[in-house]
Amino acid sequence: MLAVMELQVHYGGIAAVKGISFAVEENEIVCLIGANGAGKTSTLKALARMIPSHGEIHYGDQRIETLPSHELIAMGLALVPEGRGVFARLTVAENLMMGAYHRNDAKGIGADLERIHALLPRLMERRNQVAGTLSGGEQQMLAIGRALMGRPRLLLLDEPSMGLAPLMVQKVFEVVRKVAAEGVTVLLVEQNARLALEVCSRGYVMESGSITIADTSAALLADARVRTAYLGE
Amino acid sequence: MSTTTRERIGLLLVALALIALPFVLAMAGTAWVRIANFAVLFVLLSLGLNIVVGFAGLLDLGYVAFYAVGAYAYALLASPHFGLHLPFWVILPIGASLACLAGVILGAPTLRLRGDYLAIVTLGFGEIVRIFMNNLSSPVNLTNGPKGINRIDPFQIGPLNFSASDTIGALVFSGPIKYYYFLLLVLLAVILVNRRLQDSRIGRAWVAIREDEIAAKSNGINTRNIKLLAFAMGASFGGIAGGMFAAIQGFVSPESFVLNESIMVLAMVVLGGMGNIWGVIAGAMLLSFVPELLRYTVEPAQRALFGKLLVDPEVLRMLVFGLALVLTMRFRPAGLWPETRHRRELDENRA
Numbered sequence: 317m318l319a320v321m322e323l324q325v326h327y328g329g330i331a332a333v334k335g336i337s338f339a340v341e342e343n344e345i346v347c348l349i350g351a352n353g354a355g356k357t358s359t360l361k362a363l364a365r366m367i368p369s370h371g372e373i374h375y376g377d378q379r380i381e382t383l384p385s386h387e388l389i390a391m392g393l394a395l396v397p398e399g400r401g402v403f404a405r406l407t408v409a410e411n412l413m414m415g416a417y418h419r420n421d422a423k424g425i426g427a428d429l430e431r432i433h434a435l436l437p438r439l440m441e442r443r444n445q446v447a448g449t450l451s452g453g454e455q456q457m458l459a460i461g462r463a464l465m466g467r468p469r470l471l472l473l474d475e476p477s478m479g480l481a482p483l484m485v486q487k488v489f490e491v492v493r494k495v496a497a498e499g500v501t502v503l504l505v506e507q508n509a510r511l512a513l514e515v516c517s518r519g520y521v522m523e524s525g526s527i528t529i530a531d532t533s534a535a536l537l538a539d540a541r542v543r544t545a546y547l548g549e
Numbered sequence: 550m551s552t553t554t555r556e557r558i559g560l561l562l563v564a565l566a567l568i569a570l571p572f573v574l575a576m577a578g579t580a581w582v583r584i585a586n587f588a589v590l591f592v593l594l595s596l597g598l599n600i601v602v603g604f605a606g607l608l609d610l611g612y613v614a615f616y617a618v619g620a621y622a623y624a625l626l627a628s629p630h631f632g633l634h635l636p637f638w639v640i641l642p643i644g645a646s647l648a649c650l651a652g653v654i655l656g657a658p659t660l661r662l663r664g665d666y667l668a669i670v671t672l673g674f675g676e677i678v679r680i681f682m683n684n685l686s687s688p689v690n691l692t693n694g695p696k697g698i699n700r701i702d703p704f705q706i707g708p709l710n711f712s713a714s715d716t717i718g719a720l721v722f723s724g725p726i727k728y729y730y731f732l733l734l735v736l737l738a739v740i741l742v743n744r745r746l747q748d749s750r751i752g753r754a755w756v757a758i759r760e761d762e763i764a765a766k767s768n769g770i771n772t773r774n775i776k777l778l779a780f781a782m783g784a785s786f787g788g789i790a791g792g793m794f795a796a797i798q799g800f801v802s803p804e805s806f807v808l809n810e811s812i813m814v815l816a817m818v819v820l821g822g823m824g825n826i827w828g829v830i831a832g833a834m835l836l837s838f839v840p841e842l843l844r845y846t847v848e849p850a851q852r853a854l855f856g857k858l859l860v861d862p863e864v865l866r867m868l869v870f871g872l873a874l875v876l877t878m879r880f881r882p883a884g885l886w887p888e889t890r891h892r893r894e895l896d897e898n899r900a
Contacts, residue, residue, distance in 0.1 A: 366763055389769040401764030403757055414757050417750075418769030466768065
């Protein structure tokens, strides 16, 4: 579904992503793990066309590296940005409606609202609350819900656990699992390697701009290098 | 009585008051009608700037440039300077279009900038336009430089000349009163357009960009076009106001378009309540009328009390201004009459 070849991202003269290649298949949950500054977020931003990059990005049978970011959601590719990026002064309901900005099928939008209601019942209790007043975890749920309102086929999730209490992280990952079970392919970027690998089927380890290890989650969880560097053992 | 009926009666009363206002003001002197006209011009400017600053969240410190473009467009096309005397209903749209173009020219290179950086560039743009007006007098005399352009044609609708008085029955329609009614009509149109914009898809896209640009993009908003649209629409309103300014004043010079004017309009938007049309109108009214009231009361009051002038009203004006802004920021940080979104957020933070 997604195939990346020799992706490079530069900030000024500094190379943040140094020519990585990887793929995500339909209905997979794949994670990109690594330390701070390894280039994970840059990779995701490049995929969502938020920053310029070199290399090929194949999505389905299309090349998307030349497309502007706002056209991707209509193609089924949605980004949940790092730090959630909810519209703080809009209500929960208004945020969700912004997720359907590019759509004009009122019936479908209504049905999707129902779907998200079922997925995130606690959030929908606060549908008229301003998003900026939600807790971090609720904001993360909202950001995911908003992305789902665009009916994505591939969801790019950037650090959903960032700044959340452990219990909340569990809940967020539970939602990610449910979303994936509904048939949405997920590419997850995470610093919390253990949690990510528990949810994902496969993973890539990034280190200073390159992919150093690629394997199934089970293998990565057993890998000595991963265990010492990322699982704290 | 239901709320809608009550609202309708309220609106009717406001409309009647606004219609009667110039005749009441004329009793105190035609100068007050002129002051009211300038207040409405500032309301128009504030509503235009509110699109850029309030709706889209783009801090623009050079807004007066668009006012200048509109004013000079009118001045050049309806004055002896080039010997052109086009009717106002031809020039106002031209002025608006030119200002719109200027808005896009400013917007395009600043699309990536936000906050302070955008403020600095727009500030520079405002100054560039003013300095151009100041210096485009040679080798080809386009703007007549610092001397400005005078003897600008007033509005003329058929036999109705806006610089002369007409008497209908017992009512004397002086020039300023005619302009007042025209301004009121334009204001009504601008308010309607603003309200429709705010509730539209475009309005929601502006809010999204203001809140989080990356999220807006990933929701499928073409941030580039939507931002340019904000600049262009805001600028067009500024251009229309500028054209009317030129006609009312009969004279334009670069001096009218200094940075201070941009800051004044921005202060009106911020003081009134960014993003809320009614708040912005209130802010513009307040900051237009209060200084004039001071001018007419402070000097006589001091002379009566102390026998001489101790504090120049002009000095006092800036003092009151500063104080008003400080107090607003302290006690009503979202403005006197904030947008419901701002208010909601602040209330819930307090709770």
